[in-house]
Amino acid sequence: MMRVSHGFLHRGPRALLDDVSIELTPGRITAVLGANGAGKSTLLRVMSGDDTLSRGTISVSGTPLNAVNPLTLAQLRAVLPQHSTLTFPFTAQAVVMLGMTPWQDLLDAEVLKKVAARVVHELDASSLMHRAYPTLSGGEQQRVQLARVLAQLEPAANPSGCALLLDEPVSALDLAHQDWVVAAARQRARRGMAVMMVLHDLNLAARHADDVVLLRDGTVLAQGPVTDVMQPHLLRQTFGVPIDATNTEVHGRVFFPSSRRLAGVVVAAALAGCAPLAVESTDAGPGEHTRRFHQDAPALGGGWYEYDSTTHVLTPKAESYVLRIQTPQGVRHTAFRPESYYDPETAESGRFTLQTSIHNGDWAAPRQLITSRSIRGGDPLCLDVLAREERDCASTNWHLQLRVQPKMVPEGPLVVAEPGFFVRSVPGMTEEQHTTLATVSGVTNLEQLPDPSTLQDLTDRAPAAWGALDWDRTHFAANTPEAGMTLGALMRRTGKSDAFVLLDGRRFLVRFQVDVAADGAQATVRWSRSSAVVTSELVEFGPLQEVVVALPAQPRGQLHLAFRAPTLLVTDLSHNPLHVPPNQGDWDLSVMRSDDGQLHTFLSSACAVANATADSEGAVTVVDAVTP
């Protein structure tokens, strides 16, 4: 019905539209998707005649747009602009009636009123009609404007010659009214109108559109039927963020940016190199969002390195080296394993200093240091950065700073995995094995906790060279350093709570669980050694979730857990419950390893003390739980 062919629009040196060709088909809803500034609204403005193309043509049923008489055009094409300001105190009714302007000389006023009332009813806006437009809320105003726009085409004799252009018609609407509006649009399409909607909600588009146009930087990245175009790899190209798709029973395919429901942990076999890492992007399909970067690891000179996660380049810096991990939102984990490097001087693995800091995006500004620790090469290390939502925003960056000894020589190839997967580099491991591992370990559906059986399953499919991996703590302890597996998964079950599960062959695990509804419960987990704090993390979790915190098992140290929750049930790994009565204060859980290798767990607060011991294998036995 409307067709743009080879449309160009230039503003100064910028091309707002660059060879755009699209067609609106009668009876179909076309959704236009794209990032901010991709040209969606520009396209809509051009199609509604507000802007003229620098080059190219727009036609309405075969006639060039500018050759159509304005009144005729108004009778077969209605436009909802993104913003409308109306400051004069018209009633909502009067605003809707203004939409009837093209028909006022043709049809009786009473007829037009009836038609308008029907549209208003369709959008659930009848109750607003006698209120002054400027006093309506943003969403109500949007509904009134939409009613005006829909009313404009309502008297048209031939709906299949009509086009409805809507720029973000649901941007200010609540969920219920989004449905009303989409239903109204669908109703128009059923009558034969061509409907074009600029949308931001992928799922709305996936569910309700027939055709989809993806715009990026003024060009059409893809267009066609919704099932063909709404593909994670295309959406990712469109929006510049990884996008997952999950098939659900009720709503069909559901899309979401990966970073928001991040699963898994990164294990980088090592970080090294001054040269760019080879990047392979495998947008293989739904649920898989693996990216692997591997290269022959170069030798690292001493000093700080900066890792840029967007370009995957590790470069030496004059003063400090930052493993820069940008967190658009949500949680991001990274980890690296320095064991594949060793110091040629001493033939020992070198020492690393790892610093984690949070930052507001201004690289020159001072950073807030979160952790700083020294790691001996050969120690498999998993660093998990839990970015808590309240201090996380688009402009926040996590920095991981890595300092290495004067000279580090790689032992094997380097594999860095982006969040979502863990990959481990093992000398001699084939590329295929890497891929397999990365694929099988990705936790793609967060609704399922990676329970022991899942992990076992992963282990079974992992290459044999990796050795046994088991959820059972005792098996961990038995893991050899060489096979020292670092595996973790971060889970977000609800928007409000986090559970943290981490398995590590060389760590002591503490698991705690909130027993009753206690949304927003918090725990601080701190591992200190010789009274110096080594790690400190704040963990937030919801009801009935397990939180497992990994701690270095050696040398002697003290774990300090501070809880803040109405009721807690703390269990150790043998699932011996430590019932903790409701209290109003914080809880301390202390784990001590005595000289004979016994582990002692103390849980104490103002009203209860629990005592537990653990043997050299790490099995914890509760000695007593006393309520004073």
Add this chain to the structure above:
Amino acid sequence: MSSARPLLMMTVVAVMALLLGICGGAYRLNPSSLLSSEGMDLHVLWNIRLPRVLLAILVGASLSVGGASLQAVVRNPLADPALLGISTGGALGAALALVLMDGEHTWLPQRMAPYVIHLMAFTGALAATLLCVRMATRDGVTGSAQLVLCGVALNALCAALLGILIYTANDAQLRSITFWTTGSLAAASWGTLGSGAWVLVLGVMALLLLAHPLDVLLLGDREAGHLGIPSSRTKRKAVLWMALCVGVSVSLCGSVAFLGLVVPHAARLLLGPAHRTLLPACALCGAALLILADLVCRTALAPAELPVGLLTSLLGAPLFMALLLGRTGTGRLT
């Protein structure tokens, strides 16, 4: 329609104001014997009162309707022809014409002089409107504060230019220029009416016919375009007729301030912003208000006369301040 009754009331009020204006004054006429008056009564009625009241009706209506249209064009209920320097621009144009047509050098027949003055006043008003709106518009939005500030600047500029003219003017011209800057209906006669009345009638009628496009224009330029209303053409038309109304009004009776602000504002409160009813209401109320204001000016200090422009400013300025305070205080726009 629900607006029929208020319009009827306004008509009644306007007719009563007309009668009051005709009968009231230093020389009182008896309303019951108006049609059978003779002698002195007839002379006062025919040669003094009637032209004056008719002029008040025309000027009141055209300033109010012009003000309301201007407010629609700039989508800003605070626009007023006097406030934005449009009246002063008209006065400047008129004064310029007067000074240039100095008795000795005039090349025009004397009876053409009023028309030249009208034309120049219209030109001045139009130029001032375009300048002010252009200066205050950024990205298609005409900001209230910006508009008023540009008006202040323009007013100052026109006043300064008028000052220069005053400096060079002779005594007779000086009186006329002062008359234009304060505004008074004292010059009303059948002669002045004959030269300008038809223009004002034309202007008001043209603006009344634009009522619906002006409504649509309030939605926004683009939105109006989508509804088949060519917005820039409509705006141009409205500005042209508005400048004609204001310019000729000024050249007939000088600058009467705040009428174009107060009357549309009150009418909008009573009838809502739809121009189909708002513009007729403005015409009726503006006429009635100016007749009554003129009556007060004629009688309050009788036998001396107060310029009616002073009175409207005296009443309108506080209201304008209240409007400004209300807008900044509560964000309301009317």
